Amino acid sequence: LRMEYMPNHPAADEDGYVAKPNVEPVHEMVNMISASRSYQANVEVFNTTKQMMVQTLSLGEG
Numbered sequence: 001l002r003m004e005y006m007p008n009h010p011a012a013d014e015d016g017y018v019a020k021p022n023v024e025p026v027h028e029m030v031n032m033i034s035a036s037r038s039y040q041a042n043v044e045v046f047n048t049t050k051q052m053m054v055q056t057l058s059l060g061e062g
Helices: 027-062
Strands: 001-005 017-020
Touching: none
Parallel strands: none
Antiparallel strands: 001 017
């Protein structure tokens, strides 16, 4: 937590500081979107690999 001086805030301690989270919502949203896109790309790679393996196996049948 980061402490911010706000003496008039109702949640302030006796020294006038308010504890605030050190999480940046914008940065976390960017990280979440990046992770989601990486996951989607990995699913595409997996599906393509699976499709290629099925086609390779079907070559041996014919």
